[in-house]
Amino acid sequence: MWKQLLDNGRSAFNDHWPHSLLVPAAVGLGGALLCWKLHGRKIKSIELGEGWWGPGEKSHLHNDDTRVRPFVIEAAEADIKDxxxxxxNTRFFIPLEDxxxxxxFNSNHLKTVISYWRNQFDWHKQVKILNKYPHYQTTIEGLDVHFVHVKPPHLAPGQKACPLLMVHGWPGSxxxxxxxxxxxxxxxxxxxxxxxxxxxxxPSIPGYGFSEAPHKKGFNASAAARIFYKLMLRLGFKEFYLQGGDWGSRITTLLSQMKPESVKGLHLNFVMLPTGGLGRLKSLIIGRFAPWLVGLTKEDVKQLYPYMEKNVYRLLLESGYMHIQATKPDTVGSALNDSPAGLAAYILEKFSTWTDNSFRDLExxxxERKFSLDDLLTNVMIYWVTGSIASSMRLYKENFSRDFNRTPDTKIGVYVPTGIAAFPCELVHAPRVWAKQKFYKIVSYTYMPRGGHFAAFEEPGLLARDLQNFVSKVEKV
Structure with missing residues (x-):
C-alpha cells in the first residue's frame, strides 16, 4: 500500500513537498493508525439463532424430515397451456416514440419477446437442460429447501474437491x-x-423457485444464511467456500460472520457496505483530486467519478423496484403472478440495465448481446411455474428496516479470507480501501475487464478464473 502511495503521490507533490519528510511521516502515521485499529481486536461472530418457517406452530408433529430427497423438475402440460x-391475451400499450x-421495458420489443416465448420457446427442452444436474430437496426449519449438487466427474489420485456453496440473488435463480x-x-x-x-x-433461497416460501413474517438474509449452513452440515461439509452476488452476497457474508470457523473463504462479485458516514464522504471529496491520499486506485476513480452521475443518479434510476418490494411487495406481486408478460418485462428489464447501463439507449x-432468449426465459419460467415472484420480493421487506445500518452484522467485521471480483458495469463499486473496513482479510481483489451484475450468468469464464485464483491463495496451491 505504501509503495502505491509513494508512486502515485510522487508526480503530484514533486514541486511542493520534500519526499524525505513526506514518506516517513505517512508511513509512521499509517502504521500507528493500523496498530491502534488492530490492537485488541478479537474475532467475533453473530449468534446463529433458530427459526421455524413452516405452517402452524412448531411441535413434535413438525420435526424436520432430515432426508435428502432427489427432486426432478417437470414440464406439466397444464402449466404450458395456461x-x-x-x-x-396479452394487452400491449403504445410506447412513447424513441x-x-x-x-x-420497451413495449415494442416486449411484443417480440412474447411472440418468441409463445411460438418458439420450448419448455420441455429447457427442463431437460435444468435436469442435467442432480436436484434435491430437504426440509430445514419447516421448509422444503431445493438445491443443485454437482460433484466433479473426475479427480486425480489423492485430489480433493473444494466444497463451494454458490448463492443467487433477485431476480435470478x-x-x-x-x-x-x-x-x-x-x-x-x-x-x-x-x-x-x-x-x-x-440452493434456491426459500421463497424462490423450487424452495418453499416461508409461511411467517420475518424471514430475512440471516435466516437464509442459517438454513444454508444447516444444509451444508446435512451434506457432510464442516468446512467450505462461499460465493455470492446480490442477495447471495449478503447471505454468504452473514454466514461468514455466523460461522467463521466453517468458512474457508468468501468470494463476492457484489459488495454490500454500510453507508460509511462522514468518513466515506471525506474519502469521496479527497479522492476526486488526490485519490492516492485515501487509497483509491486509477480503476476506482474511473468507477466512482463523476460520483453523482455514475453512482447516485444511476442508483436512483435503478432502485425504484426496491422501494416497492421493501414496502408492499404483495401488491405488485399480485399483478406479476397473474401476467406472464408483466413478469417477463419486470424481470428482463433488470437483465438489460444491470448488465450494462448503456443498454437503456437501445431499442x-x-x-441478446450477453444472453440468449432461451436462457433469459428459462429464468423467468422458474418464477412463473412456481408462482414465486411475490414471495421472492418479500426478502426486501424483511431486510430493509429502519435499523438496517444497526443490525448485529454491522457491528463486527468479516474475518474469513475474502476475494472480491469488481465488475466494471456493476450497480455500485466498492473500492478495496472501503471494503477492508468490513472485510479484514482480503486476499484477492480483481478489477474485472468486463461484465455487470449477473457475473456467473454473463461472464462465467472470468468469474471461474478469479475463484480459482482466490482459492489458490487461500490454499497456497
Missing part, C-alpha cells in the same frame, strides 16, 4: 450458475487450472 392462453429502455458449473467441476477440460476443482452446491435493451 401460459400460452395468457400470452395470447423511448427505448428509458421508461422501462440457481440457473444463473449453469454455465459456470462445468468450468469449476471440470476445469482442466475448459482451459483452467486442473489442480483446483470444486464440488458445487447451488431492444441489449438483452
Amino acid at each position: 401460459l400460452h392462453d395468457r400470452l395470447d 423511448s427505448k429502455f428509458h421508461y422501462g 440457481f440457473f444463473e450458475f449453469y454455465n459456470i458449473i462445468p468450468l469449476l467441476t471440470e476445469p482442466g477440460t475448459h482451459g483452467l487450472n486442473p489442480n483446483i476443482v470444486f464440488e458445487i452446491i447451488c 431492444e435493451g441489449g438483452l
Whole structure:
C-alpha cells in the first residue's frame, strides 16, 4: 500500500513537498493508525439463532424430515397451456416514440419477446437442460429447501474437491450458475487450472423457485444464511467456500460472520457496505483530486467519478423496484403472478440495465448481446411455474428496516479470507480501501475487464478464473 502511495503521490507533490519528510511521516502515521485499529481486536461472530418457517406452530408433529430427497423438475402440460392462453391475451400499450429502455421495458420489443416465448420457446427442452444436474430437496426449519449438487466427474489420485456453496440473488435463480458449473467441476477440460476443482452446491433461497416460501413474517438474509449452513452440515461439509452476488452476497457474508470457523473463504462479485458516514464522504471529496491520499486506485476513480452521475443518479434510476418490494411487495406481486408478460418485462428489464447501463439507449435493451432468449426465459419460467415472484420480493421487506445500518452484522467485521471480483458495469463499486473496513482479510481483489451484475450468468469464464485464483491463495496451491 505504501509503495502505491509513494508512486502515485510522487508526480503530484514533486514541486511542493520534500519526499524525505513526506514518506516517513505517512508511513509512521499509517502504521500507528493500523496498530491502534488492530490492537485488541478479537474475532467475533453473530449468534446463529433458530427459526421455524413452516405452517402452524412448531411441535413434535413438525420435526424436520432430515432426508435428502432427489427432486426432478417437470414440464406439466397444464402449466404450458395456461401460459400460452395468457400470452395470447396479452394487452400491449403504445410506447412513447424513441423511448427505448428509458421508461422501462420497451413495449415494442416486449411484443417480440412474447411472440418468441409463445411460438418458439420450448419448455420441455429447457427442463431437460435444468435436469442435467442432480436436484434435491430437504426440509430445514419447516421448509422444503431445493438445491443443485454437482460433484466433479473426475479427480486425480489423492485430489480433493473444494466444497463451494454458490448463492443467487433477485431476480435470478440457481440457473444463473449453469454455465459456470462445468468450468469449476471440470476445469482442466475448459482451459483452467486442473489442480483446483470444486464440488458445487447451488440452493434456491426459500421463497424462490423450487424452495418453499416461508409461511411467517420475518424471514430475512440471516435466516437464509442459517438454513444454508444447516444444509451444508446435512451434506457432510464442516468446512467450505462461499460465493455470492446480490442477495447471495449478503447471505454468504452473514454466514461468514455466523460461522467463521466453517468458512474457508468468501468470494463476492457484489459488495454490500454500510453507508460509511462522514468518513466515506471525506474519502469521496479527497479522492476526486488526490485519490492516492485515501487509497483509491486509477480503476476506482474511473468507477466512482463523476460520483453523482455514475453512482447516485444511476442508483436512483435503478432502485425504484426496491422501494416497492421493501414496502408492499404483495401488491405488485399480485399483478406479476397473474401476467406472464408483466413478469417477463419486470424481470428482463433488470437483465438489460444491470448488465450494462448503456443498454437503456437501445431499442431492444441489449438483452441478446450477453444472453440468449432461451436462457433469459428459462429464468423467468422458474418464477412463473412456481408462482414465486411475490414471495421472492418479500426478502426486501424483511431486510430493509429502519435499523438496517444497526443490525448485529454491522457491528463486527468479516474475518474469513475474502476475494472480491469488481465488475466494471456493476450497480455500485466498492473500492478495496472501503471494503477492508468490513472485510479484514482480503486476499484477492480483481478489477474485472468486463461484465455487470449477473457475473456467473454473463461472464462465467472470468468469474471461474478469479475463484480459482482466490482459492489458490487461500490454499497456497
